[in-house]
Amino acid sequence: MDSPAAAFPLEHLQRTAADLAAALDVRDAVTAVVRTGRDVLHTNTCGIALLDETGTVLVPQEPHEDLAGLGLGRAVPLTSGTPSAEAARTRRPVLLPDRAALAERFGRGPGLGLNDSVLALGEHSWAMYPLLARDRLVGVLRFGFLREGSLDADEQVFAATLADQCALAVERARLLHDARRSERRYRTLASAGSLDLFTARPGEGIVTDLPGWAALTGRDVEALRGHGWRADVHPDDLPVVLATSAESVSSGVAARFRFRLRTPGGWRTIAAVSVPVPADPTDPDSEVLEWVGSFDDITDRARAAARARSLQALTAALATATTYPQVLDAVLHASLDGPGAVRGTLAVVEGPGELRVHRMLGDRTRRSTDLPDVTLDDLTALAGERGAFPAGRAGVAALPERIRPYFEAAAAAGEEAWAVLPLASRTRRLGTLTLGFAEAEAHEEEEREFLLSFARQVAAALERMQLLQQQRDTADVLAEALRPGPLPPVQWLATHRVATTSAGVEVGGDWAELIPLPGPGGVVSRVAVVLGDVMGRGARAATVMGEVRTQVRTLALIDPHPTAVLRGLDACARAGGADDLVTIFYGVLDRDGRLLAASAGHLPPLTCSGGPHYLDVPPGVPVGVDGDCRTDVLDVRLAPGSGLVVFSDGLVETRSRSLTQGLEEVLEHFGTVAGGGPAEIVGTLVERMVGEGTGTAVDDDVTVLALQLG
Numbered sequence: 001m002d003s004p005a006a007a008f009p010l011e012h013l014q015r016t017a018a019d020l021a022a023a024l025d026v027r028d029a030v031t032a033v034v035r036t037g038r039d040v041l042h043t044n045t046c047g048i049a050l051l052d053e054t055g056t057v058l059v060p061q062e063p064h065e066d067l068a069g070l071g072l073g074r075a076v077p078l079t080s081g082t083p084s085a086e087a088a089r090t091r092r093p094v095l096l097p098d099r100a101a102l103a104e105r106f107g108r109g110p111g112l113g114l115n116d117s118v119l120a121l122g123e124h125s126w127a128m129y130p131l132l133a134r135d136r137l138v139g140v141l142r143f144g145f146l147r148e149g150s151l152d153a154d155e156q157v158f159a160a161t162l163a164d165q166c167a168l169a170v171e172r173a174r175l176l177h178d179a180r181r182s183e184r185r186y187r188t189l190a191s192a193g194s195l196d197l198f199t200a201r202p203g204e205g206i207v208t209d210l211p212g213w214a215a216l217t218g219r220d221v222e223a224l225r226g227h228g229w230r231a232d233v234h235p236d237d238l239p240v241v242l243a244t245s246a247e248s249v250s251s252g253v254a255a256r257f258r259f260r261l262r263t264p265g266g267w268r269t270i271a272a273v274s275v276p277v278p279a280d281p282t283d284p285d286s287e288v289l290e291w292v293g294s295f296d297d298i299t300d301r302a303r304a305a306a307r308a309r310s311l312q313a314l315t316a317a318l319a320t321a322t323t324y325p326q327v328l329d330a331v332l333h334a335s336l337d338g339p340g341a342v343r344g345t346l347a348v349v350e351g352p353g354e355l356r357v358h359r360m361l362g363d364r365t366r367r368s369t370d371l372p373d374v375t376l377d378d379l380t381a382l383a384g385e386r387g388a389f390p391a392g393r394a395g396v397a398a399l400p401e402r403i404r405p406y407f408e409a410a411a412a413a414g415e416e417a418w419a420v421l422p423l424a425s426r427t428r429r430l431g432t433l434t435l436g437f438a439e440a441e442a443h444e445e446e447e448r449e450f451l452l453s454f455a456r457q458v459a460a461a462l463e464r465m466q467l468l469q470q471q472r473d474t475a476d477v478l479a480e481a482l483r484p485g486p487l488p489p490v491q492w493l494a495t496h497r498v499a500t501t502s503a504g505v506e507v508g509g510d511w512a513e514l515i516p517l518p519g520p521g522g523v524v525s526r527v528a529v530v531l532g533d534v535m536g537r538g539a540r541a542a543t544v545m546g547e548v549r550t551q552v553r554t555l556a557l558i559d560p561h562p563t564a565v566l567r568g569l570d571a572c573a574r575a576g577g578a579d580d581l582v583t584i585f586y587g588v589l590d591r592d593g594r595l596l597a598a599s600a601g602h603l604p605p606l607t608c609s610g611g612p613h614y615l616d617v618p619p620g621v622p623v624g625v626d627g628d629c630r631t632d633v634l635d636v637r638l639a640p641g642s643g644l645v646v647f648s649d650g651l652v653e654t655r656s657r658s659l660t661q662g663l664e665e666v667l668e669h670f671g672t673v674a675g676g677g678p679a680e681i682v683g684t685l686v687e688r689m690v691g692e693g694t695g696t697a698v699d700d701d702v703t704v705l706a707l708q709l710g
Contacts (some may be wrong), residue, residue, distance in 0.1 A: 022319040127159060141159075164425070207225065210295070216297070311453070341435035342361070347379055491710070509545045514705075515528035528556045528586065530549075534548065595637070599617045643707060643709070650690070652666050
């Protein structure tokens with residue numbers, strides 16, 4: 001079976017991670033996963049079925065309309081004899097390499113009709129993965145293929161990772177849905193009645209009782225009359241309340257404001273409206289006799305809205321983060337903006353036995369240090385599965401001795417309460433997220449659930465970015481290992497080459513080289529000129545490039561004729577079973593200027609022999625593609641002193657420039673320097689086509705090789 005998912009293609013991981021992080025409802029998450037199943041695993045169908053409210057039936061979920069044909073499925077009872085039901089019941093993947101395996105394991109069970117429906121689609125192999133969030137079954141992810149064969153090891157890792165990300169995204173989408181539903185409920189309750197109705201008079205303050213206020217604060221009703229209510233308003237909010245009231249009195253218009261109210265259980269959020277009652281309603285300048293208004297307790301509504309905004313803000317920030325430091329900054333900023341903490345601290349494992357701490361205070365500057373005296377086991381024991389929420393001196397005193405000094409220092413800086421939240425994925429623990437609060441409020445169960453969901457989203461983002469960083473580190477190692485050495489010296493030939501990669505941290509799949517072909521007595525009277533391009537980037541492209549480069553060298557030394565070399569490459573590709581797209585220009589240049597050249601789907605070379613022009617090399621098809629017997633070879637003689645230039649498509653084709661336009665521009669620039677040496681030719685073409693001064697956005701490798709006959 002082919003391995004399109006091998007080595008975790010970075011572009012798909014990045015796109016899927018961003019799509020799932022930005023998914024605000026279940027359908028968005030389903031669409032992202034179905035698209036990735038199609039693009040990476042080449043599925044015929046890819047379905048997601050979620051447990052219904054009864055927990056007894058798997059209900060298929062529809063992606064957006066552009067992928068509707070891929071997301072097929074039927075409702076499946078958990079008791080049925082189907083692969084999806086078994087994956088759900090056992091919480092383990094079910095892999096079926098062919099129809100015989102399906103019939104043997106499920107064909108005679110009570111779900112036969114459901115199994116027949118997938119056979120009608122023409123599929124021959126299947127894979128089902130349970131969706132688990134916090135060890136709770138959410139549903140099942142199903143892949144259907146037109147080919148036979150089980151998923152290989154790389155594909156199984158990719159599918160399991162995709163299932164984990166899908167489960168987290170679905171859970172987050174449901175949480176956001178519940179938060180929005182809670183907010184609507186709170187709005188309805190708030191509009192149905194008020195905490196208190198009041199009457200106030202100029203110079204006297206409030207002249208009516210506030211029984212609701214008194215019940216919340218535990219204060220005497222009489223003590224709230226006049227201006228006594230002000231003592232319960234948060235000190236930071238009181239100046240705004242008084243200024244708004246004064247402005248309302250002077251202007252004679254209604255006043256609306258919010259403030260925090262001190263209660264034995266913590267601060268509550270109150271919304272107030274106050275409307276003037278004039279002595280003469282028909283006279284806009286009439287004296288205001290009194291004010292009537294209401295106090296509404298909107299704490300739950302405000303909290304629900306704030307929680308939804310927090311998760312949305314974190315999702316948006318993580319969706320745009322492309323590096324590990326950016327993820328750290330996004331998480332710490334969101335910790336201060338969303339849950340209302342005065343300090344956010346990430347303690348994360350970033351290497352074998354290496355615990356790193358990243359803090360952010362009100363100045364929004366991230367500070368990073370090592371944590372040598374505390375281990376991951378210490379943090380794991382403290383946070384547990386459901387987090388730890390110490391508060392006040394008593395809470396700090398009850399902490400483990402190794403941890404306590406850090407919280408004592410935080411308390412000395414003004415913090416009164418903390419939330420220590422576990423950061424864990426399905427397979428490993430990453431560390432903790434600690435939020436410090438300036439007030440010792442008790443975290444109710446709903447608030448704790450929100451904070452734990454916040455931490456789970458953080459953990460998923462950190463693990464995803466650490467995985468991507470590992471992929472980039474691997475690419476760096478490959479880049480160094482596969483970096484081309486100097487071109488071999490050939491007495492009768494001047495040469496120059498430039499090979500760059502646009503991504504900086506990723507190795508590409510282009511290469512260009514010169515292979516001396518010794519004749520009798522070891523004299524080099526001809527050379528093989530090669531430029532190859534493997535589609536894609538990263539570890540996979542680099543690995544394929546190394547394999548094909550070795551194959552070309554070997555084949556050229558056995559029989560350097562272009563037909564023999566390209567046929568040999570086709571045979572190697574078929575034997576290896578790979579489906580990577582590889583294009584190659586290959587030519588044999590004699591000392592007397594004779595050139596035999598052929599192409600496997602690559603761009604034609606330039607020459608100044610007889611004037612600047614492209615050589616009419618037969619185009620051919622990419623390596624391994626059927627239908628080309630490789631008999632078409634260009635046989636031409638280059639004039640003494642003339643040159644040959646081969647290049648990759650990164651030189652000519654960009655997001656803002658078509659291939660045709662790029663080829664015309666390269667020929668034009670080549671005409672101005674065709675009489676120069678190889679170094680001048682290569683430098684000019686690169687600078688004018690993709691140099692910094694061109695303003696061209698380059699997102700592909702650029703490789704150029706120039707030769708000049710002596």
